[in-house]
Amino acid sequence: IESGSGNDTIIGGKGNDVLYGSYGNDTYIWNLGDGMDTIFDNEGENVIQLGDGISLSDLTFSRDVNNLVIVVKGEENQGITIADYFVSSSRQKQTLKFIDGTSFNLDGAELTLVEFPQLTLNGDDDDNELIGGIGNDTINSGDGYNDITGGKGNDTLNGGYDNDTYYYNLGDGADVISDPRGRDQIVFGAGITADDVIYRREGSNLKLIIKGDEGQSISIDKFFSDSNYRIESVKFADGTVKNIATAGLTLTQSGASDNFSATSYNDVIYGHGGNDTINAGDGNDTLIGGTGNDTLNGGNGDDVYKWNLGDGFDTISDEQGQDKIVFGAGITAADLRFIRQSNDLRIIINNDENQGMRIVNQFYGSNRIEKIEFADGTEMMLTDTGMIFSQTNANDSVKGTDYDDVIYGNGGNDTINAGDGNDILIGGTGNDELTGGNGDDVYKWNLGDGFDTISDAQGQDKIVFGAGITAADLRFIRQSNDLRIIINNDENQGILISDQFYGSNRIEKIEFADGTSMMLTDAGMTFVQTEGAETINGTDYDDVIYGKGGNDMINAGDGNDTLIGGTGNDTLNGGYGRDTYIYNLGDGADVISEERGNDKIVFGAGIAFEDLTFSRNGTTLTITVKGDDAQSITIKDYYYNANNQVEKLEFADGSVFNLSTSGLTLHQKNGDETISGTSYDDVIYGYGGNDTINSGDGNDTLIGGTGNDTLNGGAGDDTYVWNLGDGIDTIIESGGNDKIVFGQGINQNNLSFVRIGSDLKIMIDGDEVKGIQISEQFGNNDKKVETLEFADGSTMDISAADQLVQAMSSFSLSNSASTDELSNPVQSVSEMYDNFACGSNFGSKAA
Structure with missing residues (x-):
């Protein structure tokens, strides 16, 4: 009632x-x-x-x-x-x-409690009906089909080998049944329904608790350790029968820390309080660990793990089957945080590290949980789909799935391998190693995130920078095949992209918070290198490369590139394209190698054309700045092939010198050199040594300098400059209106002329090792030099000297065996000279 x-x-x-x-x-x-x-x-x-x-x-x-x-x-x-x-x-x-x-x-009364008699009833092997008393009785039924009623008290009921029936009514106490065999049944009396009975495993026993009262219960001995001891069914007063031997059980444990196993059927297990260890066994089980940090092993079958707010931190190990976690009221997908630890998945609730669960080997084999369900009916897949991992602030090592993952490294120096799929990797603070794998991956970086290293595989990948970072804040450094991106010029903030310039394992694009973007492939780059000695390779697009300090080698590749070697003695290879080489005061001795294109050198402030001197060495052209050999530009193979030339020089004042279509003033060294000019109007200084100067076509000026030089003027109106101390030079001409210009201290009276074969030799002060010999002056007209010019501005038509030499050659010489003398030489030469000079505008004497 x-x-x-x-x-x-x-x-x-x-x-x-x-x-x-x-x-x-x-x-x-x-x-x-x-x-x-x-x-x-x-x-x-x-x-x-x-x-x-x-x-x-x-x-x-x-x-x-x-x-x-x-x-x-x-x-x-x-x-x-x-x-x-x-x-x-x-x-x-x-x-x-x-x-x-x-x-x-009775409230507070001091009662005199008596012990009721404890009966021991023994049946025989026939069919017995045994009824205990009010005390704690022991009933041994023997074999046979027995009806056993323990009655009041905590009774011990031992059945036999046949089919026994145990009767239990409300108030009958806490009984223990031990029945070794047979198909046995417990029959509950009036007032006890199936909902009034909870089942609990205690050791190897199954305990049935009536209406939640531990004092009204039945404990079935060895139920879980020996199938022969199982009671097969429970019958209620309303006629319902529950199979408990070969069907799953609903086990409701105590609030203590239990460690137990269920059946191989479809069990429902409530751990309640305590740090429980629940082994559900096979079957489609439901495990509710309850409060406390529980260990839940679902076994084979389609298992369900239920978790409610406040249930502590559980550990789940599962085997085969389609398994799921069901979250209770007040928990949504937004409340979950996923952390991968090796092959385990850690789920944190409401960012409370003490609330949630760890799924062991979620990412190893098929022993995993497939799905999460929420109280609002929504669900989330944990397999065959990407994950959102939000790691700890320690140094984590994280692997993603082969689907579209989002991985937050958070703090620490993390290693993130996202796997295949279109992944998003956010390393967070710390120096992280980020590997995107195949797929279109996104790498997010925010101010203060440290220095990360990215390794990627196939796909269209990008880096997304957070607020406060623009393209102007980035500095790009190429290191071998890697690309180093420095943020706000802080070497500790940025990204290294491994093998960005090797194969297709690269990042294609950068995006900024303001919506702008920058391509990293199929576009030129601006590299700003370090102060050390480096080898830098550009792309085949329009690059800008700053070598900065150190003796750098810059290989710009194809494209219209800009190369700024910076300080140090740099080697600059422009490749194909219209390349620009920028040189500033103090930039050292650089070497340029060009291949093709309309190229130029741009000189910085403080360098004018007048500050440059040019020299040729073989096929190489060297431009020296302000006479300082340590500040120069050498253009390799400039004279070997037009493709190797730099065509123009530009200056800070806006002036331009066309290097490829203008003659040059070449200042050579003091050694014995062979120098070739251009087809334009060159000025070539041989300086010391026995030089050979081939000036080429054009109206050239050849200054052999000291030493016995060979000067080939080529076609054009050439000028040969000779100064005291310059040795005996040989001029070879090829046409044009040419002249010899004598320097200070030389006038007509210092010259004497001698014909040697077809050559004309002009000696200075009668010294045979000082002067000029003009090859073929008396031969082909194209070989002639037409004019002599002196420092005082006077000139001489060299043809008059030719005539003088011709006249002198008409004198007869004696054929004495001991001497060769002119006949009456003093008188004859004097008369000849006076008559010739009066008609030829010579000075007082010429020979």
Whole structure:
């Protein structure tokens, strides 16, 4: 009888009744012959009204676990059991009233408790009916088909090898059944339904607890350790039968830290409080660890793991099957944080490290959880889909899936291998190693994220910079095949892209927070290198490369490149394209190698054309700045092939000198050199040494300098400059109106002329090793030099000298054996000279 709330009067009448008083001040009426009733009432000031023929002296009190048993007139099947009397003081608020008007208050009363007799009943091998008493009895049924009733008290019931039936009623205490064989059944009496029974594993025993009262229970011995000891079924008063031997169980554990295994069927297991270890076994099981840090092993089968707010941090190990985690109310996908630790998946709830779960080997083999379900009906796949990992602030090593992952490294020096798929990698603070794998990957970097290293494979990949970073904040450095990106010129902030310039394992693009973007492939780059000596390779697009300090080698590749070697003696290879070489004061001695294109050298502030001197060495052209050999540019193979030339020189004042279509003033060294000019108007200084100067076509000026030089003017109106101390030079001409210009200290009177074969030799002050010999002056007209010019501005038509030499050659010489003399030489030469000079505008003397 369940009375509900209110001040109720409850009369059980005959039979062993179960009476629920609930709220209110209730009155229970009991008369002789009413059987053994059980009262459940934990609220109110209650009265037990005893009928006619019963006095306080007729009552015997005893304790049955937590229950108070009142036996009337010593008959164990007559009386009242007050459930959980010894558990709660509210259950003790009971007053016994008698028919004579007297009463006895049980609340706080000092009761004299007696022990009821403990019976031992032994059956035989026939079919027996054995009924225990009110005490803690032991019943041994023997074989046969037995009906066993333990009755009140905590009884031990030992069945036999045949099919036994165990009867249990409300208030019958905590019994233990041990039954080694047969198809056995527990039959519950009135007032006990399937919903009133919870199942718990204790050691190898299965315990059935009635209405949540540990004092009303049945423990089945060896249920989990020996299948022969199992009770096969439970039957209820309403006729329902539950198979418990070959079907899954709903196990509800205590609040302690339990360690147990379930069956191989479809079990439902509640761990409740404590740090439980639950091995569900095979079958499609449901595991609810409850509060505490539980270890949950689902085994094979389609298992369900339920988790609610406050359940602690659980560890899940699963095997085959389609398994899922079901989150309770108040938990959504947004509340979850996923962390990968080796092959395990860690799920953090509401960012509380003490709330969540770890799934062991989620990323190894097929022993994994496939899905998450939420209370609102939404779900999230954990397999065959990408994950969002948000790691710790330690140095994590994280692997993604082969799907589209998002991985946050957070703090620490992390190693992230995203795997295949279109992944997003956010290393966070610390110096991280980020590997995107195949797929279109995104690498996110924010101010303060440290220095990361990116290694990528196939795909269209990009770096996305956060707020406060623009293209102007980036500095690109090429290191072998790697690209180093420095942020705000801070060497500790940025990204190294491994093998950016090798194969297709590269990052294609950079995006900025303002929506702008920059291509890293199929576009030129601006490299700003370090102060050390480096070898830098550009792209085949339009690059700008700053070598900065050190003796660098810059290979710009094809494209219209700009090369700035910076300080140090740099080697600059422009490759194909219209290349620009920028040179500033103090930039050292650079070497340029060109291949093709209309190229130029741009000189910085403080360098004018007048500051440059040019020299040729073989096929190489060297431009020296301000006469300092340590500040120069050497253009390799400038004279070997037009493709190797730099065509123009530009200056800071805007002026331009066309190097490829203009003559040059070449200043050579003091050694013995062979120098060739251009087809334009060159000025060539041989300086010291016995030089050979081939000036080429054009109106050239050849200054052999000291030493015995050979000067080939080529076609054009050439000028040969000779100064005192210059040795004996040989001129070879090829046409044009040419002249010899004598320097200071030389006038017509210092010259003497001698014909040697077809050559004309002009000696200075009669010294045979000082002067000029003009090859073929008396031969082909193209070989002639036409004019002599002196420092005072006077000139001489060299043809007059030719005539003088011709006249002198007409004198007859004696054929004396000892001497060769002119006949009457002084008079004859003087007369000849005076007559010739008067008609030829010579000075006072010429020979």
